[in-house]
Amino acid sequence: MKRDVIKRLKALDKIELTDLANLLSVKVDRLRGYVEEWKRNDMVNIITETRYQIKPGKRLLEYKTLPEIILLKELLEWGDIDITKAKNKTSIKKEDFNPSLSIILKNRLAKIKKINSRSVISIVDKNKALKYIEGKDLLIKSLINEGIKEFKSEKDIDKDLMQLLNRPGILELTKRRIEYVVFKRNPEIIISDLQKEEIKDLTRDIIISGEWKKKKIKEYDVQSSSYVIYSGKKHPLTELIEEIREIFFEMGFEEVTGPIIETAFVNFDMLFQPQDHPARDMQDTFYIEKPFDKGDIPFPELIDKVRKTHEDGGSTGSIGWRYKWDIDEARKYVLRTHTTATTIRNLYLNRNRESLKLFSIGRVFRNETIDYKHLADFMQVDGILLNKGANLRLLMGILERFFKKLGAKKIKFWPTYFPFTEPSIQPTIYSEKIGEWIELGGAGIFRPEITESLGIKHPVLAWGLGLERIVMIKYGIEDIREIYLNRLSWLRTRVL
Incomplete structure (x- = not known):
């Protein structure tokens, strides 16, 4: 040698x-x-390390920058412009228009104004927009020039890059496993x-x-480990869904399902959410464009009641939201933002029953920036109870029993505010693993503006929570995205 x-x-x-x-x-x-x-x-010793490599994706290399930067530059050049006109005029691809506009609106670089029933995009602050463009251009230019950026851990990746990683075709993240030999x-x-x-x-x-x-x-090692055999097992989220179903069935509840694509009327208006509420904006809700952007109101007999409740409270004793309710806004198709859309549907269909206990488990969608604790597509469980004697004490008792059956030992309730309910409470459980109290969903009693407009005479208890949050607590997961990565190392080794 x-x-x-x-x-x-x-x-x-x-x-x-x-x-x-x-x-x-x-x-x-x-x-x-x-x-x-x-x-x-x-x-010798063997040391294994992981490196995280980030490189520009196909869409980023195609545009040479971010699509929202191109759109923002165009909006600065055009001035105030109708949304439809901007979509037809922009140089970015049609499928990139809505996500790009959503990012611009979320960063408060532009706003949407209503002018004669038209939606017009208007730049909020030109200097702020130019500064935003300059910062993003510098970041993207360095990425394209370097080709690959390498980091020792995911925590070393700065916030701006992490946000871009969540967007298809912009950046690609790969893990490189390195083995070192130490003599x-x-x-x-x-x-x-x-x-x-x-x-x-x-x-x-x-x-x-x-x-x-x-x-x-060659030496024969009689002490070397044999092949590890991994038994088949269900995904943790599947296990949790089955466990929750079993708990609700034991408590006498019926399961209901509903469509993923809903009219805004069911998703928002029947729940007394005003049409100018921020949650209904494009940057928070996914609106459907094809094949149809609008549909018929599923319960036409409710249109006048819901309109009056929104405008002046109708016969509920409320003053309403004091604005002119627009039926075209209510006809828009959306990806449901909560499973309450399903329970409110079924509550109305069963409005003549004296007692009702329903729950629903399903996917919901929100136009969120994906990060370690947020997803745009996630699972939610929703429950309602209709009964003449229903009250806040009963609601807390149901939720306490539910969480204890899931394994929680310490449970507290805090007063809070939610748009659908009054009074409203925030259930929290104590996590032994994390060592702190954790908020889990929301609950309360449906407001009279909801129940009376639907023709329901008795109080309705309602609650909802995200399932991924429970999985994170149960298995000590810090990043919600890990649940859907299907890493075999985690799925194989987790305790049954």
């Missing part, structure tokens, strides 16, 4: 396995077998093993010829 190779190995604290293989002119797979043997004999003894003595041809199978001919005396015989 060349002296300069040995000298170099002695000078290094550690060397990457692939570099060592290249240095010694052997295949990585063959070298890995020797390294494992050296490790068992306490001659605990003289590398010259250790690596001399590679110079000897190794006998893996001791045959009759090798024994008779005496050839075995000149070569190294």
